[in-house]
Amino acid sequence: xxxxxxxxxxxxxxxxxxxxxxxxxxxxxxxxxxxxxxxxxxxxxxxxxxxxxxxxxxxxxxxxxxxxxxxxxxxxxxxxxxxxxxxxxxxxxxxxxxxxxxxxxxxxxxxxxxxxxxxxxxxxxxxxxxxxxxxxxxxxxxxxxxxxxxxxxxxxxxxxxxxxxxxxxxxxxxxxxxxxxxxxxxxxxxxxxxxxxxxxxxxxxxxxxxxxxxxxxxxxxxxxxxxxxxxxxxxxxxxxxxxxxxxx
Numbered sequence: 001x002x003x004x005x006x007x008x009x010x011x012x013x014x015x016x017x018x019x020x021x022x023x024x025x026x027x028x029x030x031x032x033x034x035x036x037x038x039x040x041x042x043x044x045x046x047x048x049x050x051x052x053x054x055x056x057x058x059x060x061x062x063x064x065x066x067x068x069x070x071x072x073x074x075x076x077x078x079x080x081x082x083x084x085x086x087x088x089x090x091x092x093x094x095x096x097x098x099x100x101x102x103x104x105x106x107x108x109x110x111x112x113x114x115x116x117x118x119x120x121x122x123x124x125x126x127x128x129x130x131x132x133x134x135x136x137x138x139x140x141x142x143x144x145x146x147x148x149x150x151x152x153x154x155x156x157x158x159x160x161x162x163x164x165x166x167x168x169x170x171x172x173x174x175x176x177x178x179x180x181x182x183x184x185x186x187x188x189x190x191x192x193x194x195x196x197x198x199x200x201x202x203x204x205x206x207x208x209x210x211x212x213x214x215x216x217x218x219x220x221x222x223x224x225x226x227x228x229x230x231x232x233x234x235x236x237x238x239x240x241x242x243x244x245x246x247x248x
Contacts, residue, residue, distance in 0.1 A: 006032040006033045006034075007030055007031070007032050007066075007068060008031050008032060008033060008067075008068055008069050008143055008144045008176040009030065009031045009054045009065070009066070009067050009068070009069075009144060009176070009178075010029075010030040010031075010064075010065070010066040010068075011027050011028055011029050011030070011050075011053065011054060011063065011064070011065055012028050012063055012064040012065075012066075013025075013026055013027070013028055013062070013063035013064065014026075014027045014028070014050075014053050014061055014062065014063035014064065014065055015027065015053075015061065015062040015063055016049055016052075016053055016058050016060075016061050016062070017062070022199065023046055023049040023199075024045075024046025024049045024050050024053075024197065024199060024200065025062065025063075025199070025200055026063075026200045026201060027046075027050050027053070027063070027195070027197070027200070027201055028201070029193075029195050029204070031054070031144060031176040031177070031178055032176055033143065033174050033175065033176050034170060034171065034174045034175070034176065035170070035176055035177070035192045035193070036166070036167065036170055036176075036177040036179055036190060036191045036192050036193075037176075037177070037178050037179065037191070037192065037193045037194075037195065038179045038180070038181055038184075038187050038191040038193070038194050038195070039051065039178070039179070039180045039181070039194075039195050039197055040180075040181055040182065040183070040184050040187075040194060040195070040196050040197070040210075041182075041196055041197035041198050041202075041219070042182070042198065042219060043182075045197040045198045045199060046197045046198075046199055046200075047148075047180045047197055048077060048148055048180060050195075050197065051146050051148055051178055051180055053065060054067075054146065054178055055072060055074065055146055069142075069143040069144055071140065071141070071142045071143040071144065072142050072143070072144045072145075072146065073137035073138050073139075073140070073142035073144070073145045073146070073175075074137060074145075074146045074147075074148075075130075075133045075134060075136075075137050075145075075146070075147045075148060075150050076148055077148040077149045077152070077180070079133070081121065083121065083122040084122070085122075086120055087120065087121050087122075088117070088118050088119065088120055088121070089108070089113070089116050089117050089118065089119055089120075089121060089124075089132050090104065090117050090118060092121055092132065092136065093107075093108075093132075093135070093136055093139065097136075097139065097140070099139050099140075103139050103140070104117075104135075104139060105117075106139075107135040107136070107138050107139040108132075108135045110135070110138065110168075110169065110172065111131040111132070111134045111135040111138075111165060111169075112131060112165070113128055113131045113132055113135060116128060116132070126152075126153030126154045126155075126158070127153075127154045127155075127158040127161070127162065129153070130150055130151060130152075130153070130154060130162060131162070131165070133150070134147075134150065134162075134165070134166070134169070138169060138173060138175075141173055141175075142173075142175055143175055143176065144175060144176050144177075144178070145169070145170075145173075145175050145176070145177045145178070146177075146178045147166065147177065147178070147179050147180065148180045149180055149181065149182070150162060150166065150179070151163070151181075151186070156186075159186050160186060163186060163187055163189070163190040164189075164190065166179065166190055167189075167190040179191065184207060184210065184211060184216075184220070187207075188207035188208075188211075191207060192206075193205070193206065194206070194207050194210040196210055196213070196215065196216050196219065198215075198219060202215035202216065202219065203215045203216055
């Protein structure tokens with residue numbers, strides 16, 4: 001497969017302005033099959049806007065957007081549900097999609113919540129509900145999966161497990177993923193490329209390269225960068241039983 005065939009979405013100097021105010025500008029990135037691109041930045045930095053540009057939700061944009069697939073799954077940052085309704089997981093899966101039983105079971109199995117199929121949504125934990133949202137998004141086996149803060153309402157241990165699941169989904173479905181997060185530390189083991197935003201692209205590259213960048217340090221602080229440096233130390237080598245250090 002050529003590089004062009006692997007590219008799902010490409011943004012070049014893309015931006016969006018509303019009421020004469022730039023929400024984000026000058027964003028360039030590309031998402032390929034089997035790869036995870038993560039957008040990080042403070043609140044109001046343009047992460048969700050950039051995702052919507054990539055999805056084609058905003059039409060009157062600046063710059064260029066090239067989209068090579070219509071098979072897209074999306075987990076929004078916020079979803080409105082009346083939790084008092086007796087809505088089962090199965091009912092939620094078919095609420096707006098005409099899905100076959102096999103597709104539902106496969107998606108719920110992949111996200112580890114097949115046993116919750118007949119449970120009411122209101123009885124789920126935060127982590128369980130996020131897994132159901134993921135299952136719904138991948139039920140039609142998308143080429144591109146856009147996840148806007150997919151671990152909100154989940155504790156730290158649950159966050160790590162969810163990011164591992166997201167990486168597993170990318171590998172199993174060979175889909176490209178655009179992931180939005182506020183915390184580089186928790187996503188860095190599950191992402192290939194990071195774009196740091198603050199109304200524009202501050203820096204981009206591998207997680208470690210971004211963590212070392214002065215723009216990142218200015219936004220998130222020296223302590224955040226040091227945490228990531230320690231992460232790199234832990235993962236760039238192994239300690240043998242003989243006490244020797246070998247590079248990975």
